[in-house]
Amino acid sequence: MPISVEKSLLIIVAVAVTTFSTRAIPFLLFPKDKEIPDSIKYIGKVLPPAVIGMLIIYCFKSVNPFVYSHGLPELIAAVTVIVLHVWKRNNLLSIGVGTVLYMFLIQRVF
Amino acid sequence: MKQLKKGGYARAFRTAFPFTIPVLTGYLFIGIAFGVMYQEKGYNFLWAILMSILVYAGSGQYLAVNFFAPGVGWWDVIFMTFMVNIRHIFYGLSLLERFGRMGKKRLYMIFSLTDETYSLLFITKVPKDVEEDKFLFAIAILDQAYWVLGSAIGAIAGSLIPFNAEGIDFAMTALFIVIFVDQWLAGGNRIPAVIGLLSATAFRMIFGADSFILPSMICIMICLILGRKYIESEKKQEVKKDAD
Numbered sequence: 001m002p003i004s005v006e007k008s009l010l011i012i013v014a015v016a017v018t019t020f021s022t023r024a025i026p027f028l029l030f031p032k033d034k035e036i037p038d039s040i041k042y043i044g045k046v047l048p049p050a051v052i053g054m055l056i057i058y059c060f061k062s063v064n065p066f067v068y069s070h071g072l073p074e075l076i077a078a079v080t081v082i083v084l085h086v087w088k089r090n091n092l093l094s095i096g097v098g099t100v101l102y103m104f105l106i107q108r109v110f
Numbered sequence: 111m112k113q114l115k116k117g118g119y120a121r122a123f124r125t126a127f128p129f130t131i132p133v134l135t136g137y138l139f140i141g142i143a144f145g146v147m148y149q150e151k152g153y154n155f156l157w158a159i160l161m162s163i164l165v166y167a168g169s170g171q172y173l174a175v176n177f178f179a180p181g182v183g184w185w186d187v188i189f190m191t192f193m194v195n196i197r198h199i200f201y202g203l204s205l206l207e208r209f210g211r212m213g214k215k216r217l218y219m220i221f222s223l224t225d226e227t228y229s230l231l232f233i234t235k236v237p238k239d240v241e242e243d244k245f246l247f248a249i250a251i252l253d254q255a256y257w258v259l260g261s262a263i264g265a266i267a268g269s270l271i272p273f274n275a276e277g278i279d280f281a282m283t284a285l286f287i288v289i290f291v292d293q294w295l296a297g298g299n300r301i302p303a304v305i306g307l308l309s310a311t312a313f314r315m316i317f318g319a320d321s322f323i324l325p326s327m328i329c330i331m332i333c334l335i336l337g338r339k340y341i342e343s344e345k346k347q348e349v350k351k352d353a354d
Contacts, residue, residue, distance in 0.1 A: 001152045002179050008157070011187055015174045016164040018191040019198075023223045026202030032210045043334060044204040046302040046341060048232040050330045051201070052290050053306025054323070055225055059283035061319040074283075081284045085291045095132050098284040103277040 069110040077102035122244035123252070129234050130252045132288070133226045136281035137253065140168055141260020143279065146268030147175045148261070155265035162261040166222060166254055168282075170195050171261075196324050200331070201228045212243040222250040226285065233289045301341050305333045 001008060030036050060078075063071040081098035088094070145158045148171075165171055173194050177187050201223050202209075208231075209219045227250055234249065236242045294300060309329040313322040334341070 008153070008178060011174070011177050011182075012161050012164055014184065014187050015161075015170065015177070015191050018188050019165055019167045019170050019195050020221055022192060022195040022198040023202060024220050025199050026206065027209070027216075027220055030203075030206050032216075036206055039335070039338075040203060040206070042338060042342070043331070044206060046299070046334050047200060047204050047330075048228070049290075049293050049298075049300075049303040050306030050309075050334065051197070052229055052232075052286055052293070053303045053308075054197075054310040054326055054330065055229070055286045056283065056290060057307060057310035057314055057326075058323065059286060061314055061322070073277075077280060078283070078287060081287045082291055085288050086295065089292075091132055091285075091288050094288050095135065095281055095284040098287075099135070099278060099281045102280040103275075106277045107274055 069106075073102060073105035073110050076105060119244055119248070122240050122248040125237055125240045126245055126248035126252060129230065130249055130256070132281065132285045133230060133253050134256045136226065136279070136285055137256035138260040138263070139275060139278040140282060141257045141262075142264035142268055142271070142275070144168075144171050144175070145261040145264020145266070147172065147264075148178075149265040149268060151175060151178050153178065153265070155262050158261040158265035159258055162258040163254075166257060167195060167224060168226075168257075193324070197225075197327050198223060200327060204228075204232065208242075208246070212246070215243060215247045219246065219250055222254055224253070226282065227253045229286060229289050233292055299341060299344050301337065301344060302334060305330055305337075309333065 030040060060071070060074055063074050065071045077098050080101055081094050084097055085091075085094040141162065144162070145155065148158050148161070149155070161171060161174070165174065170191055173190060174187075176182075202220065205219070205223070205228075209216045212219055230249055230253070231246060236245050290303065294303060310322065310326040313326040313329065316322070317325060
């Protein structure tokens with residue numbers, strides 16, 4: 001271990017508390033017994049689809065279309081997942097085939 | 111057969127399990143990657159387990175591995191962790207009411223609100239034969255169990271994995287795509303989804319890969335607030351169409 005046990009434990013605690021507080025902030029701002037404002041209810045409802053769209057881009061954040069492999073493995077695998085899912089609507093099939101295809105593409109093809 | 115009646119935890123976990131399989135695949139492998147990284151710094155599996163139980167954050171724990179070095183300041187630890195998790199500040203807004211009904215389990219639900227659990231809670235419809243709070247709790251617990259298990263495996267045997275697992279983390283990407291497609295085809299309002307995709311793409315191009323999430327999140331909030339009238343009128347039209 002590069003640093004002492006005590007310091008290591010304290011780092012874990014600091015990271016844990018900080019992570020928890022980011023997740024807890026909305027619940028502190030709008031406690032259980034307080035009426036939730038209409039505008040917050042609205043945001044809560046429309047936020048998840050927007051966040052999921054953002055998370056997809058987040059997953060592809062390291063893709064650079066201007067250098068080899070031009071994001072092609074990511075594109076091919078993502079399109080495969082979309083097509084399979086629209087066609088069969090089976091989560092495991094779409095995720096399983098997409099992942100195996102992606103692994104094959106980056107390990108063997110590109 | 112007492113535990114089989116509606117409300118039993120056994121039933122809640124059994125019903126929740128199939129919904130969590132995509133996260134099982136993804137978490138196991140990104141958990142393994144974390145365990146391997148942490149172990150390479152000289153921390154054995156007990157440390158990996160401890161961290162995955164207490165912290166429970168994918169990108170947060172990847173980043174945190176770098177803190178275990180001489181000379182890293184406390185302010186760096188707190189500030190960088192905060193920045194990498196900042197998108198989570200907004201997630202709870204969607205779950206204030208649902209978690210509010212969950213009694214003592216509420217605290218754990220807030221703690222365990224990762225990207226994946228958040229997305230899963232949003233997309234999953236609670237089956238009729240289980241109690242909502244136990245079912246949501248089961249999803250959250252199972253997800254974290256996969257994460258802890260993955261990190262333990264990575265720390266113990268990461269270097270012994272007999273096949274090349276490069277790219278397996280695409281399971282998480284595929285999970286988000288699947289959820290996106292599901293809600294896109296569900297026939298609801300598609301504007302928020304498009305706002306999310308476009309803001310993140312635009313800010314990724316402007317700010318680069320390491321610092322685009324906060325501006326994207328702010329832009330998403332602004333668009334959703336400013337576009338409220340338009341988005342809600344779109345919603346009502348759909349309801350009307352359904353009624354016809």
